[in-house]
Amino acid sequence: MRAVRYYGPGDIRVDNIPEPSITDGKIKIKVWRCVHAINSKYEVAYPNRYAIARTVCGSDVHAYFIRPEASPTATTPHPITGETLPTVMGHEFSGTIVALGRGVDNKKYAVGQNVTIEPVISCMKPTCPQCTSGARNVCPNVSYVGAGGFGGGFSEYVSLSPEYVHVLPAGVSLEAGAMIEPLSVGWHAVKRSSFKPGDRALVIGCGPIGLFVLKSLQALGASWVGVSEPATERREMARKASASTVFDPLSEDVVSETVRVTDGGADVVFDCAGLQASLDTALQAVRPRGTVVGVAVWEKMPTLNTHAIQRKEIMLTSCNGSNDEHPELLQAVAAGKIKGLDELVTRKIALEDFVEMGIKALINEKNKHIKILVHPQKRLETKL
Incomplete structure (x- = not known):
């Protein structure tokens, strides 16, 4: 599959990498979009039903210049994920479940459900005061899906443990789901x-x-x-x-x-x-x-x-990121207490355009953009 991978500051590439297999205890998701930014007449056609929405984040722009603390290096693996650079980018995303591994609760999750991802990775060790007290976002080794490892939203598929996956309530779009994080x-x-x-x-x-x-x-x-x-x-x-x-x-x-x-x-x-x-x-x-x-x-x-x-x-x-707010927040969005999330999408681009029309757009045209959605399918450009 194709994926945007982070090699280091100034070095972001679209690579062909193995598609993740479905393993015990994991949920396989097909990515539709991941968030980047806003306001463009460039659109991407989305021909298939199963998808993930992902957006480009300010932290993605920051990583273009300076390696994030949450990321490993090319030689030193992240202490939780065990992965080294390059890692797949993208932590603000939603998508559709395409397979469930053995052991996954099939009463809570089902193939075809749209989901959003809560990307916080923490050690969850019984000896960690932060993780055991409900403050995972300030764990000493905190990282994120799409930064520290475990795949990322700027790819065609991800396979994640259920604790990272939240089912989108009825009426909440994949675009809105990509912006829950x-x-x-x-x-x-x-x-x-x-x-x-x-x-x-x-x-x-x-x-x-x-x-x-x-x-x-x-x-x-x-x-x-x-x-x-x-x-x-x-x-x-x-x-x-x-x-x-x-x-x-x-x-x-x-x-x-x-x-x-x-x-x-x-x-x-x-x-x-x-x-x-x-x-x-x-x-x-x-x-x-x-x-x-x-x-x-x-x-x-x-x-x-x-x-x-x-x-x-x-x-x-x-404050530092978020901490287990997704369930409460999804209820608020489903109840109509937070509206207009879809309207914050100002551009939709393909993976190949991640740097030129995503990262660089947020640098050079930052006041025009709120969130740019990135789609994993090959570029199908339509001028509106």
Whole structure:
């Protein structure tokens, strides 16, 4: 089968590799799409019924420049998966079950079911305090399907243990299913905060994760959600997603306006930008005894204004991916509490175009794109 494999920074290839066989205790899935980004007149024809949806993630772009900590090297295997580079990429994906290995619960899973993948890999050793306390996402050796091994969504098939596989509820599309993983990051960020229904929140940075934080806050009962975003295209996306107020930090005083609108400051502020300016804004815009959540992955460590934190008794916390949120989140999506996930798909491409129309598009046209879906079939281009 064909698969996108990661050899190291700047070296991503579409290879022909053996198709995974169905083995005891595993579920074999045919990939339809895996997520990358948005807004294009390039489409791919999808001729066959069984499929996986996968999307291109910001972490895929990051890996194009720097090897992720969650990945092994060419000589040192990952301590959990035992695999070395190259590994198959893609951790945001959904698909259709095509075979069940012996021992898999056939009352829960069946051939033909559409599923989404929860990709967190942790050691699950009884001696691991994180894994045994329900905090798998901060296991010392945490990794992800599509980064540390076990296959990945940018391929034609994967074969995974049931703990990674969740059945999509009726009415939830494969496109939406491919975005459950990044949506779970936003959901987890809200859950990690002090947020409670009725609170007012500010989201700084409205890229894909910022949008998913916004949608999660709305679903969980926020009374007001402001968004600060300098890019015109992304501000428009926030408006379309029904943000209460959308700020342009290049021309508006986000702090004073947030304090005015919320009568003293936001209860919770989510920094989804990861810049010195965004952190400074968050600490100023939050109310006394409010919470600031660091969501973005920092490339350059910031200077922390500890005086502001102490003076206002701010609670400062952060989040790392997600942690067993998929069941609760799928219920929320199925109940209609989170809508418009399909609308966040802005481009659909084939595996061969992963780098040129996926990675590089997210680098050069990042403000145009939310999620790019990648299909494993050979390129069948249609100009719309």
